Amino acid sequence: MTRDFIVRPVDPEADGPALHALFGDEESCRYLTRPAMPSVADTVAMLREWMGDGTDINWVIADTPDGPALGRVSIYPRGRNNVWEAACMTVPAARGRNLATRALALALDESFRLGARRIMADVDPDNLPSARVFEKLGFTLEARLRGEWEVHIGIRDSLIYGLLRDDPRPWRNWPD
Numbered sequence: 001m002t003r004d005f006i007v008r009p010v011d012p013e014a015d016g017p018a019l020h021a022l023f024g025d026e027e028s029c030r031y032l033t034r035p036a037m038p039s040v041a042d043t044v045a046m047l048r049e050w051m052g053d054g055t056d057i058n059w060v061i062a063d064t065p066d067g068p069a070l071g072r073v074s075i076y077p078r079g080r081n082n083v084w085e086a087a088c089m090t091v092p093a094a095r096g097r098n099l100a101t102r103a104l105a106l107a108l109d110e111s112f113r114l115g116a117r118r119i120m121a122d123v124d125p126d127n128l129p130s131a132r133v134f135e136k137l138g139f140t141l142e143a144r145l146r147g148e149w150e151v152h153i154g155i156r157d158s159l160i161y162g163l164l165r166d167d168p169r170p171w172r173n174w175p176d
Contacts, residue, residue, distance in 0.1 A: 015069040027092075031124040033149065071099055085121065088104045124157070124159070131159060
């Protein structure tokens, strides 16, 4: 798979201003559990909150090692049975480059190397771009949980996607 980007650990203070283009944008945050952040400082605080305990993958996508963040991928243990959860987003200006899918493929390989047995994704049924990312990566749609989330846009269903350690990894066959 051709790499015209890098992934690196999130640095909330350094990456917050660039990621505010994502987390400060109402449309980009439509399917998150909370609305867009009103300020860069709020985005930085949210990124700090999401940093976890160091056992998860919490990366930004960028063009160069010191370049601005173009998006974020995260895969983190859910605390039981080696089941992890995946999420990804790209800033509006970087969309159309397939960055989320390609960066998430790297994170999936790393997660399985770290011991994940199953990786799941919880996607809003109306978030078609996110559903397409997980489907491209070989995730199976396993369930629709009706009325699962009460969030800033109302009561929402969840589509649950899953990928097992032994499932095919289609990204390994993608042309360069």
